[in-house]
Amino acid sequence: MNTKMIGSKITEARKKLSMSQAELAKHVFVSPQAVGKWERGESLPDIITLNQLTKILDVDLNYFSEYLQSRDEAVHKIDGNATTEADQIIQGSTDASGIREPELLINFSGSNLAKSDFAGVIAHKRKFYGSSLSESDFSGADLVGSTFTGNDMRKANFDGANLTDCVLSVSDLSESSFNETILVRTEFNKSGLAQAKFNNAKLTNVKLIKTDLTKTMFENCVFEGVDFDYSDLRGVSFDGQTFLGVKFHNGALNEVTFIGATLKNVSFRSTFALTNRYYRAIKTVRFDGAMMDKLTYAALKGIGADLSKVTMI
Structure with a gap:
């Protein structure tokens, strides 16, 4: 995961709420210095803290991804037929019985x-x-x-x-x-x-x-x-x-x-x-x-x- 990208997104969401680093730190029970390290891309919050941040900053986990497309935006064309990412499965290797995996x-x-x-x-x-x-x-x-x-x-x-x-x-x-x-x-x-x-x-x-x-x-x-x-x-x-x-x-x-x-x-x-x-x-x-x-x-x-x-x- 791109730590600098995560940090910039925390900064962006925090500033939209006009919240200081110290105020955000109090909400997630860490020091302002820890928030500063996140925002500079020097470290990452753990999963529990990240989940807390989504609630405090009014975002979801997808917000912290490098790839922010929605499920609808992830529709692709294969042989002229629209399929979602979850459906994009192709035939891979052939096993001993000749069945494609x-x-x-x-x-x-x-x-x-x-x-x-x-x-x-x-x-x-x-x-x-x-x-x-x-x-x-x-x-x-x-x-x-x-x-x-x-x-x-x-x-x-x-x-x-x-x-x-x-x-x-x-x-x-x-x-x-x-x-x-x-x-x-x-x-x-x-x-x-x-x-x-x-x-x-x-x-x-x-x-x-x-x-x-x-x-x-x-x-x-x-x-x-x-x-x-x-x-x-x-x-x-x-x-x-x-x-x-x-x-x-x-x-x-x-x-x-x-x-x-x-x-x-x-x-x-x-x-x-x-x-x-x-x-x-x-x-x-x-x-x-x-x-x-x-x-x-x-x-x-x-x-x-x-x-x-x-x-x-």
């Missing part, structure tokens, strides 16, 4: 594509920027290497989809479904996954950076090489899950549960230094019935975690 023809950016049917499509290295994709169906889709930035993707269905090497940043994915989704080197950055569901999924070398995971649901998942960096995990249940080489660094861990979970080579580290606040948060984490290796056990014991009902393996 569908492949997306174009990028989907700045469009109203809510409740669109993308099930089973092949869309490698495509760009979905600043679009409304809420309740869209991506089940079984091959989306390897695609980028989703600044989208409204609430209640999207990614069941069985291949999200290898995909980047999903500054997007609202709350209540989305990831049942048996392929998640390899997938990156969720500054996005919202509140109440999203991950069932029977293996997350391999996945990064969840500054992501809202409050009330996210995980069931029968394996986490291998996953990095939860600066993410909000408060109240998340990881009961019965398996963690291999996972990092829980700099995140909010209050009331997280690992009941009956398996943890091997798992690292917990606070922001900067071990503060009293971090110690208090660790004491609220439950590891009842969990199994962990000696190194993970020693690291958690050193920061005051309650390991009285843990089994070492």
Whole structure:
């Protein structure tokens, strides 16, 4: 996403409302300096703040896209027939049985594509920027290497989809479904996954950076090489899950549960230094019935975690 473009749009909308940077900062609970950095293109607001900005500035997420066409403006002519972007699917590669697989023809950016049917499509290295994709169906889709930035993707269905090497940043994915989704080197950055569901999924070398995971649901998942960096995990249940080489660094861990979970080579580290606040948060984490290796056990014991009902393996 073009940070300078986003910044200029924040400035434009703010000035239309005759609002100062300091006044806008108060509305979204940040410093005026943070607003200044956004407007100069030096940084981006996270997805929660971006959603707040749309309400305060009286715009929608599409306003922040580089491609501001509406769904009606996104009508193209193919063989003389008018079709919308959601309909522009062409035949791609041929599989062993001679059946042609569908492949997306174009990028989907700045469009109203809510409740669109993308099930089973092949869309490698495509760009979905600043679009409304809420309740869209991506089940079984091959989306390897695609980028989703600044989208409204609430209640999207990614069941069985291949999200290898995909980047999903500054997007609202709350209540989305990831049942048996392929998640390899997938990156969720500054996005919202509140109440999203991950069932029977293996997350391999996945990064969840500054992501809202409050009330996210995980069931029968394996986490291998996953990095939860600066993410909000408060109240998340990881009961019965398996963690291999996972990092829980700099995140909010209050009331997280690992009941009956398996943890091997798992690292917990606070922001900067071990503060009293971090110690208090660790004491609220439950590891009842969990199994962990000696190194993970020693690291958690050193920061005051309650390991009285843990089994070492």
